[in-house]
Amino acid sequence: METIVAFWSYLQGPYLIPAIIVVSTILFYLAANALFRIVIKAVRSRIKVNSVPYELMVWPFRILVSLIALPLLLHNVSVTPDTREFLKHSFLIGSIIGVVWFIMRLFRLFEQVILQHYAEKVRENEEARKIATHVSLARKILNVILVLVAVAGVLMSFDTVRQVGLSILASAGIAGVILGFAAQKSLTTLISGIQIAITQPISIDDVVVVENEWGRIEEISLTYVVVQLWDQRRLIVPITWFIDRPFQNWSRTSSELLGTVFLYMDYTIQPDILRQELERIVSATPLWDKRVVKMHLSNSTEKSVEIRALVSAANSSELWELRCLVREQLIAFIRTNYPAWMPKVTLEMEQVRVPDKG
Numbered sequence: 001m002e003t004i005v006a007f008w009s010y011l012q013g014p015y016l017i018p019a020i021i022v023v024s025t026i027l028f029y030l031a032a033n034a035l036f037r038i039v040i041k042a043v044r045s046r047i048k049v050n051s052v053p054y055e056l057m058v059w060p061f062r063i064l065v066s067l068i069a070l071p072l073l074l075h076n077v078s079v080t081p082d083t084r085e086f087l088k089h090s091f092l093i094g095s096i097i098g099v100v101w102f103i104m105r106l107f108r109l110f111e112q113v114i115l116q117h118y119a120e121k122v123r124e125n126e127e128a129r130k131i132a133t134h135v136s137l138a139r140k141i142l143n144v145i146l147v148l149v150a151v152a153g154v155l156m157s158f159d160t161v162r163q164v165g166l167s168i169l170a171s172a173g174i175a176g177v178i179l180g181f182a183a184q185k186s187l188t189t190l191i192s193g194i195q196i197a198i199t200q201p202i203s204i205d206d207v208v209v210v211e212n213e214w215g216r217i218e219e220i221s222l223t224y225v226v227v228q229l230w231d232q233r234r235l236i237v238p239i240t241w242f243i244d245r246p247f248q249n250w251s252r253t254s255s256e257l258l259g260t261v262f263l264y265m266d267y268t269i270q271p272d273i274l275r276q277e278l279e280r281i282v283s284a285t286p287l288w289d290k291r292v293v294k295m296h297l298s299n300s301t302e303k304s305v306e307i308r309a310l311v312s313a314a315n316s317s318e319l320w321e322l323r324c325l326v327r328e329q330l331i332a333f334i335r336t337n338y339p340a341w342m343p344k345v346t347l348e349m350e351q352v353r354v355p356d357k358g
Contacts, residue, residue, distance in 0.1 A: 060098065060101045060102040060105045061102065063094075063098045063101070063102075064095075064098045064099065064101075064102045067091060067094045067095045067098045089157065092157055093154050093157060096150055096153045096154055096157075097150060097154070100146045100147070100149070100150040103146060104142075104143050104146055107139045107142055107143065108139060110135075110139075111135050111136060111139045114131065114132070114135045115132055115135065115136075132203070132204040132205075133197070133200060133202075133203040133204045133220060134197065134200075136204065136219075136220060137193065137196070137197035137220060137221075137222070138197065140193075140221055140222050141193075141194065141197070141222065144222070192239045192240045192242075192243045193220075193221065193222035193223060193239050194222070195243060196220065196239055196242060196243070197220075201242060201249065201252075202217050202220065202225065202242055202249060203217065203220075204217055204218075204219075204220065205217060205218075205251075206249055206250075206251050206252065207249070207250040207251045207255070207315070207316045208227060208247055208248060208249050208250065209247065209248035209250070210227055210235060210237055210241075210247050210248075211235070211237075213227070213229050213235055214229065214230050214316075215227040215228050215229040215230060215235060216228050218234070220239070221239070222239070223238070223239055224236055224237060224238055224239055225237045225238075225239055225241075225242065250316050251315070251316070255314060255315040255316070256289065256291070256312065256313070256314055256315070257312065257313060257315065257316055257319045258292055258310060258311070258312050258319075259310075259311055259312070259313065259319045259320075259322065259323045260308055260309065260310055260311075260323075261308070261309040261311070261323050261326045261327045261330070262298075262306060262307065262308055262309075263306075263307040263309070263327075263330060263331070263334075264304045264305070264306055264307070264343050265304060265305055265307055265334070265341050265342070265343060266304060266305075266340065266341050266342060266343050266344055267300075267304075267305060268340055268341060269305065269307070269338075269341045270338075271295065271297060271307070273338070274295065274307065274330065274333075274334070275295040277329075277330065277333050278293060278295050278309050278311075278326065278330065279293055281325070281326055281329045281330070282311055282322070282326065285322065285325060287313055287318045287319075287321050287322040287325065288311060288312070288313065288322060289312055289313055289314045289318075291312040292310060292311065292312035293309075293310070293311050293312070294309070294310040295307065295308070295309050295310070296308050296310070303343060304343040309326055309330070311323065311326060
């Protein structure tokens with residue numbers, strides 16, 4: 001008992017405030033952990049989405065609870081007015097940052113829940129892709145706004161900054177014009193990002209052709225777009241590119257596509273036989289979506305005729321595989337059964353009469 005009294009007397013000196021802050025922080029930290037577990041357990045029981053990254057909220061929640069609770073202890077601690085004012089100001093700044101961080105993480109968690117909910121539908125459903133794109137871009141726009149609000153809130157908590165702000169208010173118009181010219185390209189990029197979010201010429205997981213490269217839209221930010229190419233490379237494209245230049249979007253309203261296979265045959269070909277073989281090939285593969293299968297003699301030259309086979313598939317990946325399959329099997333069928341249909345060059349040699357030397 002005497003040891004405890006002596007230790008308490010020792011703490012009542014210059015170490016009292018640090019000791020109270022440390023003990024209180026530990027207690028609030030433990031309380032925040034317990035509260036967080038209770039909240040997450042309740043949320044998991046209501047939201048039936050697997051693998052939701054709730055751990056994103058752990059540290060923001062702990063810090064937010066601690067920053068809200070610590071100022072309550074300040075009223076029960078005897079400190080000098082200057083120290084009290086300093087601590088109150090520090091807690092205010094920390095609370096602003098903590099609240100903004102917590103809200104940003106909450107937006108990210110909400111985005112993950114939405115994206116995982118539509119994860120299985122995003123490739124087939126145009127509405128799901130639009131929702132995923134809207135949610136992703138809305139979160140990024142809100143993050144920018146929250147950061148600006150936080151910076152403004154922290155600066156306005158200082159009296160000197162408020163006074164300086166009033167003194168330069170008259171020249172704000174000129175400064176705004178100068179800033180506008182200096183940041184013209186950045187502002188154009190941000191406006192383009194907002195325009196993409198509203199009009200949506202592209203959505204997450206759209207199939208596009210950009211700079212003669214085929215790929216899928218993997219990420220859309222306020223300043224750039226990430227396109228995952230067919231060979232798993234990433235093409236980083238400024239978002240203004242999709243506003244200023246034409247590009248191909250193969251899944252704007254639907255992922256279904258038509259594809260062609262060209263063959264060059266001799267004039268002796270019988271199109272009906274080849275057409276029947278084409279129908280047999282596509283009917284035997286699940287790559288065909290049973291919409292379109294046609295064959296036409298689309299062109300002719302002095303050496304050969306051009307055969308165009310038209311087929312359909314549910315998406316661009318299956319269409320590519322279907323075209324390769326049709327081309328391969330048609331060539332094998334012709335080579336095995338009708339080799340005379342292969343294109344050939346006919347030479348006509350004129351017989352030259354040799355004069356008799358006798």
